[in-house]
Amino acid sequence: MKTHDERFANMTFSSVYPHYLNKVEKKGRTKEELHQVIEWLTGFDDQQLQAHIDDKVTFEIFFQNADLNPNAHLITGLICGYRIEEIENPLTRKVRYLDKLVDELAKGKKMEKILRNS
Incomplete structure (x- = not known):
């Protein structure tokens, strides 16, 4: 799992963003x-x-700069065979939060459900 976590840390957000966009569009x-x-x-x-x-920041820098939503912990379930709430590495969990939100958007979930409005 360690190499998995390192891969996320070194992956650039800009390399994944077009896939997110393509998936939802x-x-x-x-x-x-x-x-x-x-x-x-x-x-x-x-x-x-x-x-x-534009700056081709890594996911590590991307999430270091982020002000993570206080309700992010409400993002649960399976993504790529992993249960999000059981992922121990904080960075990997944050990347999977984003993956899960993109998946839910692509699956047609209502925005208020995706955004975990209380």
């Missing part, structure tokens, strides 16, 4: 909705998000 969702989900999780507005993409 193929399912009829928009770039704006994707950005809304990312902003909810990280606190990054469009400008900050674009800067992270």
